[in-house]
Amino acid sequence: xxxxxxxxxxxxxxxxxxxxxxxxxxxxxxxxxxxxxxxxxxxxxxxxxxxxxxxxxxxxxxxxxxxxxxxxxxxxxxxxxxxxxxxxxxxxxxxxxxxxxxxxxxxxxxxxxxxxxxxxxxxxxxxxxxxxxxxxxxxxxxxxxxxxxxxxxxxxxxxxxxxxxxxxxxxxxxxxxxxxxxxxxxxxxxxxxxxxxxxxxxxxxxxxxxxxxxxxxxxxxxxxxxxxxxxxxxxxxxxxxxxxxxxxxxxxxxxxxxxxxxxxxxxxxxxxxxxxxxxxxxxxxxxxxxxxxxxxxxxxxxxxxxxxxxxxxxxxxxxxxxxxxxxxxxxxxxxxxxxxxxxxxxxxxxxxxxxxxxxxxxxxxxxxxxxxxxxxxxxxxxxxxxxxxxxxxxxxxxxxxxxxxxxxxxxxxxxxxxxxxxxxxxxxxxxxxx
Numbered sequence: 001x002x003x004x005x006x007x008x009x010x011x012x013x014x015x016x017x018x019x020x021x022x023x024x025x026x027x028x029x030x031x032x033x034x035x036x037x038x039x040x041x042x043x044x045x046x047x048x049x050x051x052x053x054x055x056x057x058x059x060x061x062x063x064x065x066x067x068x069x070x071x072x073x074x075x076x077x078x079x080x081x082x083x084x085x086x087x088x089x090x091x092x093x094x095x096x097x098x099x100x101x102x103x104x105x106x107x108x109x110x111x112x113x114x115x116x117x118x119x120x121x122x123x124x125x126x127x128x129x130x131x132x133x134x135x136x137x138x139x140x141x142x143x144x145x146x147x148x149x150x151x152x153x154x155x156x157x158x159x160x161x162x163x164x165x166x167x168x169x170x171x172x173x174x175x176x177x178x179x180x181x182x183x184x185x186x187x188x189x190x191x192x193x194x195x196x197x198x199x200x201x202x203x204x205x206x207x208x209x210x211x212x213x214x215x216x217x218x219x220x221x222x223x224x225x226x227x228x229x230x231x232x233x234x235x236x237x238x239x240x241x242x243x244x245x246x247x248x249x250x251x252x253x254x255x256x257x258x259x260x261x262x263x264x265x266x267x268x269x270x271x272x273x274x275x276x277x278x279x280x281x282x283x284x285x286x287x288x289x290x291x292x293x294x295x296x297x298x299x300x301x302x303x304x305x306x307x308x309x310x311x312x313x314x315x316x317x318x319x320x321x322x323x324x325x326x327x328x329x330x331x332x333x334x335x336x337x338x339x340x341x342x343x344x345x346x347x348x349x350x351x352x353x354x355x356x357x358x359x360x361x362x363x364x365x366x367x368x369x370x371x372x373x374x375x376x377x378x379x380x381x382x383x384x385x386x387x388x389x390x391x392x393x394x395x396x397x398x399x400x401x402x403x404x405x406x407x408x409x410x411x412x413x414x415x416x417x418x419x420x421x422x423x424x425x426x427x428x429x430x431x432x433x434x
Contacts, residue, residue, distance in 0.1 A: 003052045003163040004251070006083035010099040013091040014119040017146040019043065019056035022156075044282055050160040053250060055083070080106065082251075085113040085162055087155075088138070092118050092126045096135055104136040113162040115155060116141040122150060173215070174223040174346050177256035179280070181272055184262040185292040188329045190214060190227050193339065221343055228252045253279055258286035258346050258424075260338065265293045265326070269312045277316055284391045284426050286345040288323050290338050295328040318410060321417050323424050345424035351392065353420055355385045358394075361419050362412070369411070374403040382434050392416075393428040401431035 007015045023043030043054050080086060088107055090100050107114045118130040121143035133141050142158075144151035178186045194214060214225045253259055259280040263273045280287050289312065297304070305326055313320040323341045327334040362384050371379040379400045387393040394416065398404065409429045416427055 003084040004055060004082060005052050005085050005087060005159065005163070006055045006080075007087045007089060008103060009089035010097065010103070013089045013094075014146040015056055015089050018087075018089065018117075018119065018144070018152075019054060021146060021149055021152065022054055047156040047160050050163060052084075052160070052163055053254065055250070080110050080112060083112070084164055085115065085159060086110075087115050087117050087159075089117045089119050090133060090136075092121050092130050092133075092143075095129070096132055100136065104138055108137055113159075114138055115159060117155060118143045119146050121145055122148065174258065174343075175226060175256045176223055176258045176260055176342050176346075177226040177228055177252045177285075178260045178262060179228050179253060179276055180262035181264070181267075181270075181276075184264045185329045186262050187227055189260075189262060189290070189292070189335065189338075190225055192329050192332055192335050193218075193225070216339075221339060223343070223346075226252045226256060250279070253285065254283055256285055257349060258288065258342050260288050260290060260342055262290045262292050265291045265297050265308075269315050274315050281319055281426050284428075286342075286349045286425050288325070288338065288342045288345055288424055291324065291326045292329055294326040295331055295333065319426065321423050341424075348422050349391050349425045351420065351422065353386050358384055358386060362415065365415050366412075371398075371404050371408045374405065377403045379403050387430075391428075392422055392425055393430065395430045395432045397432050397434040399434055401433055404431045 007019060009015055022045040024045075043056075045052060045054050086107065088103060090096070116133060116136065116138040118133055118141050121127050121130055122145040127143055130141060130143050142151060142155040144155060146152075178189060180186055193216060214227070216223055216225050253276075259276075261273070261277055261280065263269055277287065277289075291308065291312075308326070309324050312324055316322060323345065325334055325338050325341060327338055329335060363381075366381045371381070373379075377400050379398050381396050381398040383397045385395055387395055394412075396404075396412065409431070412429050413427050416422060416429075
């Protein structure tokens with residue numbers, strides 16, 4: 001399980017720009033207007049071989065129901081409570097503000113690594129102006145420019161030194177995390193499986209605050225089930241425990257082997273469920289999608305399941321080789337089939353293909369459908385092997401790996417799935433120099 005790094009600070013200091021740069025994709029919306037970030041954003045990053053999860057806590061939105069200063073205290077305290085290291089970002093253009101001082105007062109009292117980062121320092125004059133941030137009492141600061149990446153290397157060099165090493169597993173049992181939006185039926189699902197009311201279940205979204213392990217040993221299956229707090233959008237949040245619950249859910253996803261993604265059939269596969277799906281996919285976890293409360297869908301016809309499935313596959317394309325089951329926790333419809341499917345996905349994730357068999361099947365396919373020529377260069381793939389990693393990764397050795405484009409890699413991935421059954425599991429294909 002990788003460490004968590006939280007980025008905190010007042011609105012419009014450049015947190016989302018910095019976040020996008022570290023995860024190397026434009027995921028968080030960036031705008032000059034403060035308070036643009038409403039959702040919590042999660043991403044994976046690494047530096048010098050050290051992986052960590054990055055959380056953009058977003059700006060603190062003016063006009064909230066709570067007193068503004070109290071809202072700052074709540075958000076920063078929650079980030080402090082769960083993160084392994086904290087990046088406190090300030091803006092050299094604005095100088096030290098009262099809101100910066102409020103956050104600094106909280107950070108000075110914690111026993112966790114805090115990195116004071118002065119953003120928008122892109123010339124010598126601004127570097128001199130940054131000296132005033134010593135007044136926050138957090139010691140040394142780092143000057144960066146999120147927009148062009150200046151100074152981020154020195155910051156990350158020091159950051160990865162303080163991050164804890166990956167935790168070793170307490171046991172060898174597979175871990176299945178039940179994830180999804182609040183009130184999708186996650187706790188009820190686990191209660192139905194284990195045959196007792198172990199978890200509190202109410203109609204109020206957000207009843208589950210933590211990620212809780214349950215050992216499951218029935219019908220020849222043995223694994224750990226993890227019930228997680230729901231992940232929902234900040235625009236819908238009015239409780240100060242929400243951020244804490246979300247961070248625990250992120251940890252549960254990272255620490256699992258298979259993610260059982262539950263959604264409410266009456267709400268559909270919306271944007272927030274899709275975000276959770278891609279979070280699990282980016283972490284290379286096995287995935288099973290459960291459409292719960294199927295008994296509440298009225299006017300079902302012969303093709304209703306087919307149409308619903310098609311909509312989900314369109315949303316998760318190109319990774320469409322994922323089991324989708326329609327269940328009802330209330331009536332216990334297909335809940336044990338869901339567990340059987342999750343176990344099968346776990347086995348697919350652990351699968352190792354013998355090199356000889358892999359080459360016997362893949363090389364004739366490649367010979368019949370070679371990579372298309374690119375810039376008048378012809379690629380010849382001579383050998384392939386599965387890499388010794390916890391999830392399926394394959395290396396194909398060729399003369400010109402730089403000329404193999406992504407569509408052909410997807411073609412190879414599809415052929416691997418077709419012949420070796422990696423349903424529910426992300427598969428990575430790498431081209432290497434022969």
